[in-house]
Amino acid sequence: MDAGRLRADLLAACYTVDAVLDRIGEAGQDGLGRNMTVPADVALGGARDPLAALIRLFLLQRRVPRADLAGVIDVESLTAAGYLSPEGENLAADVDIRPYGSPDDGASGWVVSDLTPGLDLNMTPTRPDYVLGVSPASTTLAQITARTPVASALDLGTGCGVQSLHLGRHATHVVGTDVNARALDLAALTAALNVADVDLRAGSLYEPVTGERFDLIVSNPPFVMSPPSAEAETLTYREANFEGDRLVETLVRGAADHLNPGGSLQLLTNWAILDGPWEERLRDWVPEGCDAWFIERERLDVYSYIEMWLTDAGLAGTPRWRSAYDEWLAYFDRLGIRSVGMGWVQITRAERAEPHLRFESWPHAVAQPVGDVFARNAEAVTASLLPVGELLAARPMLVDVEQEMIGRPGAEDPEHVVFRQRVGLLRAVKADTALAAVLGALDGDLTLGQVVAAVAAVLEVDPAELAAGVLPEVRKALLDQLLRIV
Known part of the structure; x- marks a missing residue:
């Protein structure tokens, strides 16, 4: 498929953040934030122009008459690539191609992912290789990432590729990795639409970059502490069949081997709270020669945590809800998990004689983006x-x-x-x-x-x-x- 042509078509239709927001209005935007399409649909009225057609096709997940898309996008090419499906005289989107705006650093364009689940309360089980689009978590990670110019950056678990767009604004060389082949395919289209140079590689955790070091590593890893399941049932965008929070521990412990001196690993993640002080257990994860800063932004009891992720998996209102709930409770009880801390982590290869380790709870409001705070942390510690x-x-x-x-x-x-x-x-x-x-x-x-x-x-x-x-x-x-x- 010709990504350059698709980019030109999207621009010709004014399928951009500002134009879409202007078209659907504040109510339409707020509705989409609630996974409700009706306000945006009402705002479009009976319009059948190119922008209205693209909004309906990708953002509202409506069936759109083929005639409305003729000359707007290359229907045959997108269908052959598996991004559109014909349904009689209509077309339906199989992926979400969404305008993306980032006024903070100019990483604006389009992001390609799987369709937003649960629109208009249409709950369906999530496919195992589902590729998540721009979420509050991915936005937060972009906002906390240090934006100091660097030579090399690693987007570990790239998903739809949105972090690589941001990294490309201040890193000379960007590598994106993922264990999910579908994620790499959609991340490649994201990069191509935005004319971004990203070295995409398949593999788990640090495996695709064995022997390499970076100035910056960022990740919103598949940290969900779900009970281990068969590979065919594992939701790769959020879970990886590591026991408890071992995946996060593995990332932290391995950071020093993949960071240049002065480089940092930044995570948006969670960790298990057991009976003892959470700081003591996480302190043991920090590799030798590294500073660490763990900021707990929120703490959830096990019930709230389980309910959140079962709903995310599309199990709300299904016969599987209670049995899955009980399975998670038994799993947490076996591991001794009493609650879950959710927050931000920075590991810096500072190579101090005495590493600086900081653990704190900060549930208060912040002024995003806070990437500069993390960028200046090593300097602040030294001072x-x-x-x-x-x-x-x-x-x-x-x-x-x-x-x-x-x-x-x-x-x-x-x-x-x-x-x-x-x-x-x-x-x-x-x-x-x-x-x-x-x-x-x-x-x-x-x-x-x-x-x-x-x-x-x-x-x-x-x-x-x-x-x-x-x-x-x-x-x-x-x-x-x-x-x-x-």
């Missing part, structure tokens, strides 16, 4: 660990931070001052008078030592005692990136 003398000689400054005064109404002085980030993870520091004075004066011109001495003189306290009190908070502010050394 936070400076020896006292070097730290006092450094020139930190507040970055993208607002200062708030909090106190009782009518009070002459605030009870405390809050320094709050406007970007990234939106962290905040509640400061007393001394810390607020120090942080407020850090603008990159004076050294930290000079600021501490000046504040000590104003407050009439011993500079050494003031430094001892504020330096731990300054280190934390550096690590959390409220402060940056210039």
Whole structure:
């Protein structure tokens, strides 16, 4: 099939994000977000122009008269490739070709995947080799990915290929891998439609890149902790028949062997919570010479987790629901899984004398994209660990931070001052008078030592005692990136 011709046809029909949104309106877009096509269908009315025909065909999964698509797309070529099916005088889509927009980095174009399941409550079991399209998870992974220019990047478990589109904006060479042959076929079409150069390879986990190293590895792996099943029944886009969270453990443990010095692995994934502290178990996964940052964004009890993934598999309302539910419960009980942590992981081959390992729960709102936060993490860790003398000689400054005064109404002085980030993870520091004075004066011109001495003189306290009190908070502010050394 001629991907170049299809790209030209889609552009000629104005089948782009902005044009589609303008055509179906906010209600239509919101409806599709709920897997409901009626609002968009109503917005199209009786229109039979090329854009309306493509919206109905791919986004609404309607049967479209062949006559409406004649001269719009190469029907014969798409049918021969298995992307369209004739039904009398109508045509039906067998894949989803969807406009994709990314104003953050310009990775816009089209993404090819399998049809969205469950439209208009039409629940059907999911095929084992199903290729997922752009999902909230894939969008989040793109938003948390460090976008520093690099020579090489690996999209591990590429699926429909959307992460490779983003990686191609800042990586010279992009490799995409997947165990699912159908995923590789659709990812190839995604790449071709977007004129993206992606080296696609078949294989599981790190097998296709044995002996290779990358500056950046990203993955939203098939992490779902479902009971092992026959290969013919395994949903390859979300599960891999590893016991519990062993697949995630394997990715983390193998990261150092596939990263260049300073390179990072970034995952959107989940992990099992057993009886002991979750941090201790995950700490053992981190390979030697690597920093690690695990951020738990959400924690689900086993019932919520099971219900979510059984529904995702199309089992809601079917006779298999309860038996599958019981099977999952027994499996979790055997493994001792009490709940499931879901979040973000960054493993960096920092090669420090003492690796920096950070585990935290951060369920609060963030300002996406937060890729810059991960991109600057190694620098922030280094700054936070400076020896006292070097730290006092450094020139930190507040970055993208607002200062708030909090106190009782009518009070002459605030009870405390809050320094709050406007970007990234939106962290905040509640400061007393001394810390607020120090942080407020850090603008990159004076050294930290000079600021501490000046504040000590104003407050009439011993500079050494003031430094001892504020330096731990300054280190934390550096690590959390409220402060940056210039």
